[in-house]
Amino acid sequence: MLKTILKEVKEFKLASILTPILMLLEVISELMIPLMMGLIIDKGINSSNLNAVFKYGSLMLICAFAALLFGGLSAHYGAYAAAGLAKNLRSTMFKKIQGFSFKNIDKFETSSLITRMMTDVTNTQHSYQMSLRMGVRAPFTFIIALFMTFSINKKLASIFLYAIIFLAISLLSMMYFARIAFKEAFERYDDLNSSIQENVSNIRVVKAYVKEKDETARFIKTTKKLYDAFVKAENITVLNSPIMMLTTNACIIALSWFGANMIVNKTLTTGELMSMFTYTMNILHSLMMVSFFFIMIIMSFASMKRISEIINETPSITNPKNPITEVKDGSISFKDVCFEYYDNTEDYVLYNINLDIKSGETIGIIGGTGSSKSTLVQLIPRLYDVSLGSIEVGGVDVRNYDLKILRDAVSMVLQKNTLFSGTIKDNLKWGNKNASDEEIIEAAKHAQAHDFIMSFKDGYDTHIEQGGTNVSGGQKQRLTIARALLKKPKILILDDSTSAVDTATDAHIRKAFREELPDITKLIISQRISSIIDADRIIVLDDGKINGIGTHEELLETNNIYQEVYETQYKGGDSHE
Numbered sequence: 001m002l003k004t005i006l007k008e009v010k011e012f013k014l015a016s017i018l019t020p021i022l023m024l025l026e027v028i029s030e031l032m033i034p035l036m037m038g039l040i041i042d043k044g045i046n047s048s049n050l051n052a053v054f055k056y057g058s059l060m061l062i063c064a065f066a067a068l069l070f071g072g073l074s075a076h077y078g079a080y081a082a083a084g085l086a087k088n089l090r091s092t093m094f095k096k097i098q099g100f101s102f103k104n105i106d107k108f109e110t111s112s113l114i115t116r117m118m119t120d121v122t123n124t125q126h127s128y129q130m131s132l133r134m135g136v137r138a139p140f141t142f143i144i145a146l147f148m149t150f151s152i153n154k155k156l157a158s159i160f161l162y163a164i165i166f167l168a169i170s171l172l173s174m175m176y177f178a179r180i181a182f183k184e185a186f187e188r189y190d191d192l193n194s195s196i197q198e199n200v201s202n203i204r205v206v207k208a209y210v211k212e213k214d215e216t217a218r219f220i221k222t223t224k225k226l227y228d229a230f231v232k233a234e235n236i237t238v239l240n241s242p243i244m245m246l247t248t249n250a251c252i253i254a255l256s257w258f259g260a261n262m263i264v265n266k267t268l269t270t271g272e273l274m275s276m277f278t279y280t281m282n283i284l285h286s287l288m289m290v291s292f293f294f295i296m297i298i299m300s301f302a303s304m305k306r307i308s309e310i311i312n313e314t315p316s317i318t319n320p321k322n323p324i325t326e327v328k329d330g331s332i333s334f335k336d337v338c339f340e341y342y343d344n345t346e347d348y349v350l351y352n353i354n355l356d357i358k359s360g361e362t363i364g365i366i367g368g369t370g371s372s373k374s375t376l377v378q379l380i381p382r383l384y385d386v387s388l389g390s391i392e393v394g395g396v397d398v399r400n401y402d403l404k405i406l407r408d409a410v411s412m413v414l415q416k417n418t419l420f421s422g423t424i425k426d427n428l429k430w431g432n433k434n435a436s437d438e439e440i441i442e443a444a445k446h447a448q449a450h451d452f453i454m455s456f457k458d459g460y461d462t463h464i465e466q467g468g469t470n471v472s473g474g475q476k477q478r479l480t481i482a483r484a485l486l487k488k489p490k491i492l493i494l495d496d497s498t499s500a501v502d503t504a505t506d507a508h509i510r511k512a513f514r515e516e517l518p519d520i521t522k523l524i525i526s527q528r529i530s531s532i533i534d535a536d537r538i539i540v541l542d543d544g545k546i547n548g549i550g551t552h553e554e555l556l557e558t559n560n561i562y563q564e565v566y567e568t569q570y571k572g573g574d575s576h577e
């Protein structure tokens with residue numbers, strides 16, 4: 001896990017090395033100051049030697065400036081390296097997610113992907129910066145200050161040993177409990193994130209159902225849980241300060257007591273005692289820093305684990321070794337295909353599908369909700385891979401094609417489709433970035449979108465909001481069809497893509513397809529018989545199995561399910577076109 005994270009910091013190796021070195025120099029400069037102070041008192045004030053005061057005073061000033069300079073530089077490089085790590089982590093994760101198959105995406109939920117890319121990366125960034133700085137500063141201050149005190153007076157310095165043992169025990173136990181509490185707090189943070197994400201992205205549904213009050217109550221409950229968890233965690237760490245103060249004061253009293261005795265006995269100078277006092281603060285303070293540092297590191301371990309889970313996830317669908325780069329034609333053939341969403345469960349949602357579709361054929365697919373219509377067609381452009389059997393496009397197993405070539409040849413309008421923020425033209429060009437204006441207009445015309453686009457003030461430059469919220473459902477569907485057509489595919493799959501389009505426009509789209517795009521193999525999924533009535537063949541799916549195949553007339557004679565659907569849709573004089 002650490003290896004995965006550290007790989008991303010390679011680019012900032014120099015800064016990552018400079019930060020602790022500069023920090024070390026800062027600590028050394030800083031720790032010279034108490035020594036100088038002692039010397040000023042002993043060699044200067046106590047011996048009434050102004051020259052010595054001046055000499056050690058200037059040295060002290062130099063040390064202070066050096067500490068400032070090194071400290072500043074170390075902070076700069078530390079921030080630079082940590083921010084760089086965050087940048088690289090985010091781009092690696094983003095790239096990785098782009099390579100995810102639908103199956104990988106099913107595994108991590110969207111909100112969790114977002115939390116991992118935002119909060120977890122920020123946590124890692126902070127803890128990395130802290131490791132480079134505090135992780136170096138605290139132990140070094142501790143060691144150097146302890147060394148200094150021992151070199152001043154061994155006997156007096158032994159007081160620290162008791163203090164250190166006491167502090168270590170109390171800090172360790174505090175750390176243990178704080179870790180548990182913080183871990184819980186961070187889990188609550190996850191809940192909060194997904195709660196915000198879910199609500200905000202579905203705010204329209206919330207409003208439509210007048211659920212604002214309930215949602216707010218639910219949200220307050222989540223924030224309250226987070227609040228409780230943090231209060232609990234902080235309640236443990238607040239003990240840190242009083243324990244520190246208690247130990248420091250006890251040390252100072254002991255030092256004063258024994259030190260004063262030593263001064264009277266002439267085994268210690270006043271200046272040395274003064275330096276001892278300052279080092280006391282340094283030593284105990286660095287111990288406290290170490291404890292905090294450990295809490296932070298332990299907490300960020302959880303974040304790092306979640307990040308490396310994404311980076312180390314193997315995409316379930318990848319390009320083959322020697323990919324085929326040409327799709328000969330738009331024929332499709334399913335051979336004994338079975339499919340399950342979860343590996344090795346034998347919970348097949350598609351069972352034993354055998355099907356041959358000729359290039360240029362128009363195929364209608366109908367069946368109840370959950371009958372696996374979407375699942376069936378998603379296997380063709382390899383959005384999912386078959387569990388058993390195989391699918392061929394243009395006579396070649398889809399798994400042997402270059403993915404981009406295959407998905408360009410098999411253009412699919414997903415059932416849950418969306419538009420991106422940008423102009424209408426940007427959105428259409430998304431299908432094919434090299435498309436000319438004429439091609440864009442042609443595709444829009446075939447999808448019956450040109451007229452309504454032109455009715456907008458800005459035409460093809462009309463701005464689309466994120467998710468396509470400022471166009472109607474039917475308009476959005478026609479734009480997504482035009483986008484799919486721009487790829488100039490050999491196979492076009494429309495998954496319930498005209499459900500929000502009125503029947504007359506729907507008929508125009510089909511007419512355009514038939515007359516203008518006769519070579520493209522078309523698979524049209526619909527709940528409406530009118531949308532598939534003139535298809536060359538219609539497939540009736542039932543519970544993941546093919547229940548019947550034939551023309552409208554044939555199915556009307558032989559297929560029970562089809563007859564039922566027909567009767568419910570056409571009873572009451574609603575004649576078809």
Ligand SMILES: Nc1ncnc2c1ncn2[C@@H]1O[C@H](COP(=O)(O)OP(=O)(O)OP(=O)(O)O)[C@@H](O)[C@H]1O
Nearest residue numbers: 106341349367368369370371372373374375376415
């Ligand atoms: N991503 C998924 N993970 C797990 N199960 C899924 C997933 N998508 C669909 N399923 C399940 O697979 C079955 C077939 O779903 P599918 O979406 O193919 O049906 P459909 O015929 O397209 O339905 P609809 O007409 O409502 O679009 C359903 O039982 C569904 O619960």
Ligand SMILES: [Mg+2]
Nearest residue numbers: 373374375415
């Ligand atoms: Mg579906």
